[in-house]
Amino acid sequence: MSLDPTLARLANATLLVPFESHHAPRWILEGLADGISGVCLFHNNLDTPEQITALNAELARAADTPLISLDEEGGDVTRIGQEHGSDYPGNAALGAVDDPELTRATLRSLGGRLAQLGFNMDLAPSVDVNVADDNPVIGTRSFGSDAALVARHGAAAVAGLQEAGIVACAKHFPGHGATSQDSHHTLPRVEADAEVLHRRELAPFRAAIDAGALSVLTAHIEMSGLGMTGPATLAPKVLNDLLRGELGFEGVIVSDAMDMHGVSGRIGVPEASVLAVAAGCDLLCLGRFVYADQVAAIRAALVEAVRDGRLPGERLEEAADRNLRLRSWIRDAAPRRTAAAESAGVGLSGARRALRVAGELPALESPYVVEVDAPSGMAVGDVHWGLSSWFPDTVRVAPDAALAERIIAAAQGRDLVVVVRDAHRYPEARALVERLLGAFPDAVVVEMGLPIWRPSCGAHVSTYGAAHVNGLSAAELLGGAAAPAAHPA
Template structure:
């Protein structure tokens, strides 16, 4: 049975695709001409600002209202600066400084850079309240663990981004901060009563809505009291009853990537996940980084079939496509100002916490302790911006490091250093026998190596976070 072209165009109008490479493939351009809502850019698509601007110009040459989105959070998650590390410190550092004007300025500067590249929708800010220290996917992406603090900085971030003409997509509703499972790898469960969500997780989203956020992204997590056996992305109770009706959100609801296991494994694939998300109230479907023409065709076919057999009302699909289309008039406005010089360095410097004495490390052996990036962080460079010995704790002994250092002190840097017994043992053993400092660039914990001369917390692994720590240790001049 042939597909109704009008219905096919409606379905395409609810999809954000992606591609690999620096140039848009012909299949993607053809889909844009047929009504595809837009494209998400990842690090693999971005080489430099001029190339990115040329790419987005090519995409819009097919259809002017094409949405072009990315994840530019600053700190640990960056697409524009994936080759060097972000010049912005990230949410945890902004939260520690707790200056809402600085947060607004940082996000306005990020927005200006995005706008100059032709990117009109940013999957930021993260509004999750990080109440679980070992959260494997949020951590330093969060402004903090206090709902009121996170709320005021979320509102400032939304205002800053949108002042530069870039649409904000606040995420991950109704809150990913209390999870111990990465939704890329499985379905997290937040088993708390609804009043706990209202008090702990939802205030930042209410603040984002009050600040005028253009979009909100769903979370692939299960809250038994609200979602039953499935994720929030597939829940009418979350997307319609809570977000649309109770919180009166009238913007676009965007899904997190539907190929993530927290959605795809529950539904039986991205196509069925797309149908369930639309039926629940989502408007724009992210298909993730690994998109092919066949995948888009499968998702479109599943949506059209669901309309034909009554599982998805056509009016719901029309509403989703209309809300998505309504994003474009606000997108692409000229940037209000050029990027704000020095804002990232200023916040990173103010966020840095030093316990003990950081003096005497100017000639130290710097050791980078690898614990592996999270999926969302990717392989973005991080560190102190100086030469470092890269090791794994399980395969390195204190004697080996002391032998390499000789009479020089040792600085050990890492992310989430407290999480493994091997890294704690190595650091404790080393600092008992040798002069050492430790730099924690992930979400901090209460653990401290008792014999370390200094313990530095950067609250993020952006390039500028590392540079601030290096300057404090005398390894790098602040202006280097």
């Protein structure tokens, strides 16, 4: 059955789609010409700066100011720095410094790089208040565990990005920081009453909205304290009554990736997309692997839902209109992006300021560096981290205490440096480190995640993130070999 072309174009206007390769396939270019609002790029679309710039220019020519977006938070979540790590510290490091002007300058500089590459929208910043130590999806992506700190830095990050002409997107509404599960895999549930949620989770979103955030991205989480059942992305009470009504947000509501199990695992992406738009989402971020045939199925589901009366046509028109207004802002902000530029050294400066040292750092005459591996998680992906770029005698090992004796033998007569990442979340990693410290009590431990677990050791170094600049700042401190401070992309 053929789709009504008017309804199909309105449905297209709600879509932010991914694609497969370094080159824009025909279905993407035709879809943009047929009204798809924009694209979300991932590391599989990105190679050299020249390739990224050429790709984004081709996408921009396919329609009148399409949204060209990505998840570029800086820190651990980076798409343009997937191979080497980011040249910008992440939110945890910026929160540790607690200088909102540094945060604003950092995000303005990052926005300048994105603008030079041809992007116009960044699905950042995360303004989640990370109060769950075992949170598997936020962690260093949060500015911290204090709502007021997160609020002032979230507002600064929004301002910085949009000063560079890049649409900012405060996420993950109404707050993913109190969860102990990952919404990529399941539907997390936050158990807190309405008073706590308003004071803690919602405060940073109020600040981001007051700072002029043009978009807000939803979370696939359940909060019974806000009167919802099921994911917030599908809850009209949360998106309309709370975000629109109480918080007064008038911009674009963007869904988190619709292919995540927390929202579509039981009902499928097309049906979840219909419910999300009906609930108040204006722009559907479809995820990484939802390609041509599935996009067509989502479009058809939206059109059919209007025909069946399950989705008011006016709701589809409203969403399309908001997305057009966002694209109009981007068009008007073109001079900002043209003038935007990176600030040399701001990322490394911030990473250096975030470093914290407990204990007395020894002079490392013959360092033997052991990196204890840790899973990166779906949001982060496979991004290089650690100190191996600056210490040639580095080994990466599994978090297995049975390896301790072999490592101890190899490190005899050397200065042991142990690098971990969120060791508080992994008992196997802690057990291995404790065994190594039993043989080398004066060893240096470098924590490149959140420094919640601090073992007894010679010196403990906290970087508050695993970005390239976090590693470089720690390497400088420890006397590692000189290395470039930045990468071209």
